Amino acid sequence: MSSSSSSSPLAIKIIYGSQTGNSQSAAFTLQSRLLSDLSSSSGTSGQGKGQVDVTVENCDDWLSDTSTDGGGLYIVITSSYGNGQAPLGCRLLRQYLDALRIGRGVEEDNTTCQGMNFMMLGLGSRDYRTWFKNPRTVCEGLVGLGGNLVPTPSCESVDGSSSGLESAKCKGVGVADATGGGGKRQEEVVEDWIKHVVSKGVPEFLEGWSGGRWDEGRFKRRAREVLGEEIGGEEGGVEEGKGVGMWRYVLVPILLAVLAGGIAWKGSA
Ligand SMILES: Cc1cc2nc3c(=O)[nH]c(=O)nc-3n(C[C@H](O)[C@H](O)[C@H](O)COP(=O)(O)O)c2cc1C
Numbered sequence: 618m619s620s621s622s623s624s625s626p627l628a629i630k631i632i633y634g635s636q637t638g639n640s641q642s643a644a645f646t647l648q649s650r651l652l653s654d655l656s657s658s659s660g661t662s663g664q665g666k667g668q669v670d671v672t673v674e675n676c677d678d679w680l681s682d683t684s685t686d687g688g689g690l691y692i693v694i695t696s697s698y699g700n701g702q703a704p705l706g707c708r709l710l711r712q713y714l715d716a717l718r719i720g721r722g723v724e725e726d727n728t729t730c731q732g733m734n735f736m737m738l739g740l741g742s743r744d745y746r747t748w749f750k751n752p753r754t755v756c757e758g759l760v761g762l763g764g765n766l767v768p769t770p771s772c773e774s775v776d777g778s779s780s781g782l783e784s785a786k787c788k789g790v791g792v793a794d795a796t797g798g799g800g801k802r803q804e805e806v807v808e809d810w811i812k813h814v815v816s817k818g819v820p821e822f823l824e825g826w827s828g829g830r831w832d833e834g835r836f837k838r839r840a841r842e843v844l845g846e847e848i849g850g851e852e853g854g855v856e857e858g859k860g861v862g863m864w865r866y867v868l869v870p871i872l873l874a875v876l877a878g879g880i881a882w883k884g885s886a
Pocket residue numbers: 634635636637638639640641695696697698699700701702704740741742743745746747748749750795803
């Protein structure tokens with residue numbers, strides 16, 4: 618970890634993965650609350666005012682970006698989609714972390730997240746057998762590489778119910794269940810988590826922060842080595858719904874429906 622003067626603002630990087638927009642909207646809401654409470658003179662909290670810079674981008678844009686200007690604190694917000702898979706904007710990061718787990722050439726280098734401080738909020742639904750699989754895999758991957766999970770309340774401490782996370786490595790990840798399992802709607806859990814991060818999580822982190830920033834370059838270079846050409850080809854997140862990336866989700870089902878219709882028509886003729 619390189620260090621900088623503790624008088625420079627804390628660079629907070631919010632990275633998200635989102636299929637239907639929930640995690641994305643949480644990420645942007647968190648950014649605007651952090652900026653209004655902790656960085657502008659019109660903020661309400663007073664504590665830590667003027668001490669944060671906050672950026673937001675999806676995980677894969679962040680991973681693909683060759684900038685090595687590391688953050689002092691990362692906030693990861695992502696859902697699970699499909700069958701426990703990563704949502705849009707988190708697929709490359711997940712692919713990379715999955716590759717680590719199966720030892721595709723990186724098993725000996727398990728320190729590339731050393732010096733990374735991160736908080737995390739995961740979105741999912743207990744209706745799926747693969748409940749919370751993507752947030753858990755991302756969290757375990759980052760911790761497995763030496764990342765430091767800065768704990769925030771999960772459903773457990775927000776409303777007293779169990780988060781259902783078995784992994785000790787992920788204790789301290791916020792858990793937002795779309796079924797409202799903990800007695801609160803997902804949006805309420807997200808809102809409570811954001812409030813906690815803005816009013817307590819980040820101000821407390823700032824108090825103990827020495828001014829260090831994680832050297833993210835090594836992690837990104839390793840990802841490029843493992844993912845090869847794939848890292849250049851992934852489309853961005855939900856808001857960048859342009860090009861083939863988003864359209865394939867619309868066009869492929871239509872093409873299949875037309876084909877199926879054609880076959881049925883031929884059969885009946
Ligand atoms: C088609 C579909 C598949 C999903 N698959 C999973 C899953 O495997 N595991 C899980 O925990 N949640 C799953 N979910 C729930 C989503 O993670 C949840 O709705 C979340 O709020 C979506 O957030 P996002 O809009 O940021 O992607 C699924 C939802 C849908 C609609």
